[in-house]
Amino acid sequence: MSASQLSTSAPTAAPAPRPVIVCDRLTRRFGDFVAVDAISFAVAPGEIFGFLGANGAGKTTAMRMLCGLLAPTDGAATVAGFDVRHQPELIKQHIGYMSQKFSLYEDLTVRENIRFYGGVYGLRGAAIREKTTALLGRLGLEAERNTLVGSLPLGWKQKLAFSVALLHDPAVIFLDEPTGGVDPITRRQFWDLLYEAAARGVTIFITTHYLDEAEYCDRVSIMVDGKIEALDTPAALKQQFGAATMNDVFLHLARRAKNVD
Amino acid sequence: MPAVELTGISKSYGPTRAVQGVSLAVEAGELFGLIGPDGAGKTTLFRILATLLLADAGTATVAGYDVVRDFRAIRNVVGYMPGKFSLYQDLTVQENLEFFAAVFRTTVRENYALVAEIYEQLAPFKNRRAGALSGGMKQKLALCCALIHKPDVLLLDEPTTGVDAVSRQEFWQMLGRLKARGITIVVSTPYMDEAALCERVALLQAGQVLRLDTPEALRQSYPWPLLAVRAAHMHPLLQDLRAYPDTHSCYAFGEAAHLSLTHATPDAPAHLAAYLTARGHAAVDVRPVPATIEDTFMDLLQTHQAAPTPQP
Numbered sequence: 013m014s015a016s017q018l019s020t021s022a023p024t025a026a027p028a029p030r031p032v033i034v035c036d037r038l039t040r041r042f043g044d045f046v047a048v049d050a051i052s053f054a055v056a057p058g059e060i061f062g063f064l065g066a067n068g069a070g071k072t073t074a075m076r077m078l079c080g081l082l083a084p085t086d087g088a089a090t091v092a093g094f095d096v097r098h099q100p101e102l103i104k105q106h107i108g109y110m111s112q113k114f115s116l117y118e119d120l121t122v123r124e125n126i127r128f129y130g131g132v133y134g135l136r137g138a139a140i141r142e143k144t145t146a147l148l149g150r151l152g153l154e155a156e157r158n159t160l161v162g163s164l165p166l167g168w169k170q171k172l173a174f175s176v177a178l179l180h181d182p183a184v185i186f187l188d189e190p191t192g193g194v195d196p197i198t199r200r201q202f203w204d205l206l207y208e209a210a211a212r213g214v215t216i217f218i219t220t221h222y223l224d225e226a227e228y229c230d231r232v233s234i235m236v237d238g239k240i241e242a243l244d245t246p247a248a249l250k251q252q253f254g255a256a257t258m259n260d261v262f263l264h265l266a267r268r269a270k271n272v273d
Numbered sequence: 274m275p276a277v278e279l280t281g282i283s284k285s286y287g288p289t290r291a292v293q294g295v296s297l298a299v300e301a302g303e304l305f306g307l308i309g310p311d312g313a314g315k316t317t318l319f320r321i322l323a324t325l326l327l328a329d330a331g332t333a334t335v336a337g338y339d340v341v342r343d344f345r346a347i348r349n350v351v352g353y354m355p356g357k358f359s360l361y362q363d364l365t366v367q368e369n370l371e372f373f374a375a376v377f378r379t380t381v382r383e384n385y386a387l388v389a390e391i392y393e394q395l396a397p398f399k400n401r402r403a404g405a406l407s408g409g410m411k412q413k414l415a416l417c418c419a420l421i422h423k424p425d426v427l428l429l430d431e432p433t434t435g436v437d438a439v440s441r442q443e444f445w446q447m448l449g450r451l452k453a454r455g456i457t458i459v460v461s462t463p464y465m466d467e468a469a470l471c472e473r474v475a476l477l478q479a480g481q482v483l484r485l486d487t488p489e490a491l492r493q494s495y496p497w498p499l500l501a502v503r504a505a506h507m508h509p510l511l512q513d514l515r516a517y518p519d520t521h522s523c524y525a526f527g528e529a530a531h532l533s534l535t536h537a538t539p540d541a542p543a544h545l546a547a548y549l550t551a552r553g554h555a556a557v558d559v560r561p562v563p564a565t566i567e568d569t570f571m572d573l574l575q576t577h578q579a580a581p582t583p584q585p
Binding site (some may be wrong): 112165 | 309310311312313377407408435437439442465508524528570574
């Protein structure tokens, strides 16, 4: 965390909390190919952590391991206190996940989607009703509660998918290119939701191809050929590579890649 | 004669008005951008130009041919790369390219010079099935297949969506070289930084052209005094800037926030810096900044959305 804390918004200084994500030489091989090569890092509660890399750098494989969907070949990782190798089912119950291909059902209404996912995450009827009301209010979607999700504008779907992925109050949410395809105002509105969730203590783990969004993260890692080549705050990375923008930092590092498309 | 001309084109899908009265002309040899989010009407315009979809109203020509009357002629002079990967997944890289050449009654050898630079990057994978290629390679193969019959006009529907920054940069360098060969290129993108690489762009929203001009003119047309504001933490910075009395609009812009003011005053930067420091912000930096295309687009969107638009 940077030394310059903002007095008006930062919580009072406390001992460093336990990280929500810890990777220790996490590795995944497919045959001879090393997709993820001994990556190590830790992500703090409430941190917005940008997970960047070129296509083919190993981001998706790393993320699948952290979500309990793929066992590591070597090394270890814990997410929300659970071990990815031995407790993948517990991890799935304690994380949120949203990808560019939404998890929402287009031919169910807004309310039906919320109820469905509440059930999947093990919430009971009363809790689901309460959360539905709160969620619709926060997103300003009360009037659309009985609208089919398929007929909502893309930006609303993204906000709804994000909120549904947080229904069960997970410690961490994984976002895989969540903001593709929307207009620049809607994209920024989505980031307001991320900031609000992070301020409530939710850890945000996000991949994106929009490099201006890398600037909004607390810290950013950049993967090249399965390894983490850089990890720091955006300001420190720009200084380290003598770059004006995160775009320049990314181009500088990703051009060295051998596993190019 | 324009290479592409649309006059009053409209298209609805049931109650959804996908394109509403779009008129524009693209000059021969121009690199022209259609810029807008999903649902702006970009794909519908491409499908009309590629003679795959009939407009409800209006007329359109490509290379002087009418999209309805002369559709067969257009298919010979247009290269179309759809936004969704549309090659044969179970044919290899080489088989796909040969297939598209054969369909257009030509051979890979005859027009190889045009695709050589791109195809050489794919050569190590030429026996791989297209379905097993990575995103960046699929995109390069699709461009080769759209070029193999030596089209006069290239229609590229979001070729760089979901592609990383390095591949995007390489792709735009390729477009520059194709343009140098005299090919007219109409390309759509949701990335505002790519709009700056076009000679002219049309900013689209909800099926309408909000504005059409050169990137420079779009930047110049931004109507508000604009400041770049930096402080240690973006989210509280945005919240305090939105509460500032002279604020017209405020958006995060990479490491800075872009703040437009309702009126210009010479001491605005100093005044604002004092306001932010008083609210506990550290490392405050305020300076005037020229508008980008994205600033202009967002201002147009805001104006556009402020007016009530009838929803079907």
